[in-house]
Amino acid sequence: MSTQKPVLIAGAGIASLLLAHSLRRSGIPFRIFERDASFVFRAQGYRLRLSAEGLEAIEEVLDPDTFKRFWDKCGKTDGSKFTEFDAVTGEEKESRIAGQQALASRDGKVVGIARGDMRRIFAAGCEAHIEWRREVTGYELTDDGVRALFADGTKSVEGSLLVGGEGIRSRVARQLSGGKLKVYDTGARGIHGQAPTTAFGGLGEGVFIIRDDTHPDGSFALITNVRPGELDDPSVRFGWTMSAQPGVIRPPNDDHTIVGKPAADVARSLTRNWHPRFRPLIDQLDEPEAAFWKITCSAPSGVPEWPNEPRVTLIGDAVHSMTPAAGLGANTAVRDSALLGRLLREAGGCKPGVTAAYEKEMRIYASQAVGQSYATAVRQFGIKIDEEATRTVF
Structure with missing residues (x-):
């Protein structure tokens, strides 16, 4: 050829x-x-x-x-494993995936972009x-x-x-x-969101899972990576992603292409009982950037x-x-x-x-x-x- x-x-x-x-x-x-x-x-x-x-x-x-x-x-974050918190009590807990997934990829840092x-x-x-x-x-x-x-x-x-x-x-x-x-289609759904870096001050640097096991239809969790050097700059946005067991996150008409207020409203409803330490992640959410996503495999x-x-x-x-x-x-x-x-x-x-x-x-x-x-x-x-x-x- x-x-x-x-x-x-x-x-x-x-x-x-x-x-x-x-x-x-x-x-x-x-x-x-x-x-x-x-x-x-x-x-x-x-x-x-x-x-x-x-x-x-x-x-x-x-x-x-x-x-x-x-x-x-690329952002480089300290921490080779997830740190997991109970979303309602605010207490640190043993991660369900601790020890199962090494996060650092170079120089002991978690690298993301x-x-x-x-x-x-x-x-x-x-x-x-x-x-x-x-x-x-x-x-x-x-x-x-x-x-x-x-x-x-x-x-x-x-x-x-x-x-x-x-x-x-x-x-x-x-x-x-x-x-x-x-x-x-696994049946599971998620939400992407982002907020000013100042909303992440209660966490500090690291890779975090904030898990809620109190929802009647199953558990769900928010995962985020808080990078150093930008926490005091409100012009910078950090992202988070929320994922859940099937039936917990419900986009209107199961339309996962919807963005903006409907996705933000579902995130607010799910997290209304969360500990004050984590509330800024949702309260300061950039509403137009919120988006549903479908978990496939x-x-x-x-x-x-x-x-x-x-x-x-x-x-x-x-x-x-x-x-x-x-x-x-x-x-x-x-x-x-x-x-x-x-x-x-x-x-x-x-x-x-x-x-x-x-x-x-x-x-x-x-x-x-x-x-x-x-x-x-x-x-x-x-x-x-x-x-x-x-x-x-x-």
């Missing part, structure tokens, strides 16, 4: 952009197709915690200057290769290449490889796997196999969606980007055997990550996925 044909990438999320960055450094042409109108078209979600593996994958791909810019943007910041840094130098408002609905193979198909009925230029990186509703994933890749049994297609493959949530319980989703996605980018660079472009080698290695670490994420979510949220009976998202 000619390396002059570009690698086509569906979606402009963090995995896709990191892969594009890798291709750019290798001199391999590429095009990115994103259904949104811009990077700020939708909310970017909660701050991401980076594992040692995720951080190493990012460092492998970025040039030294870009990695320094990325590293400088906002998803939006990560996307902007990864996109540096790649912006001219992004086509906005281009929703990929599938693909067609040509004699020696592939074309992406768009929702408006048009087709892309011919590429050497199509990489489906457009998330849990990936049409590329469904077509490539013949329907074997499924994403399950790929098959706990692991990434399934499908007949390899040398000209099409998948990265990120398109192939292995995870619950947020173990913080592994984004970290596994960037490992995909580093691995696939390295194999393409070593082969000098899309050559026979590249996607097969990538998928073989990816299935091992991604299946382990999905299993760990699901097991942690079972303990935290009380969810259970029956792969024969549980409703799929897509």
Whole structure:
């Protein structure tokens, strides 16, 4: 296959952009197709915690200057484990996941970065290769290449490889796997929120779980990372995420796409009996930024196999969606980007055997990550996925 044909990438999320960055450094042409109108078209979600593996994958791909810019943007927080509090009494308690999850990823620090910041840094130098408002609905193979198909009925230029990186509703994933890749609705829901740093003064620096076991429908918890050096600056916002057992957080009409006041009102209602130490996190909530989210997961049994297609493959949530319980989703996605980018660079472009080698290695670490994420979510949220009976998202 000619390396002059570009690698086509569906979606402009963090995995896709990191892969594009890798291709750019290798001199391999590429095009990115994103259904949104811009990077700020939708909310970017909660701050991401980076594992040692995720951080190493990012460092492998970025040039030294870009990695320094990325590293400088990351927050570094002391504390290698969660500190857990009882939301109602304010007392510290033994964490349900204490000892099960090491948080520090480098130099004894918990390293995190906002998803939006990560996307902007990864996109540096790649912006001219992004086509906005281009929703990929599938693909067609040509004699020696592939074309992406768009929702408006048009087709892309011919590429050497199509990489489906457009998330849990990936049409590329469904077509490539013949329907074997499924994403399950766990029934659990969450809320993202943010507040001025001054609202977090009662916690101090660290990574915290504030858990409430008094709700009649089940327990729920708020998780936040309080970084040093910014607690006295009211212009800075820290984020938190609330997650719950199925049936506790109830978006109106179960519409998890709702943002703003309805999400803020549910958060206020759930936490009305919380200890004064934690009330500022909710009372000072930036109402327009509050958002519901649906907790989904790929098959706990692991990434399934499908007949390899040398000209099409998948990265990120398109192939292995995870619950947020173990913080592994984004970290596994960037490992995909580093691995696939390295194999393409070593082969000098899309050559026979590249996607097969990538998928073989990816299935091992991604299946382990999905299993760990699901097991942690079972303990935290009380969810259970029956792969024969549980409703799929897509």
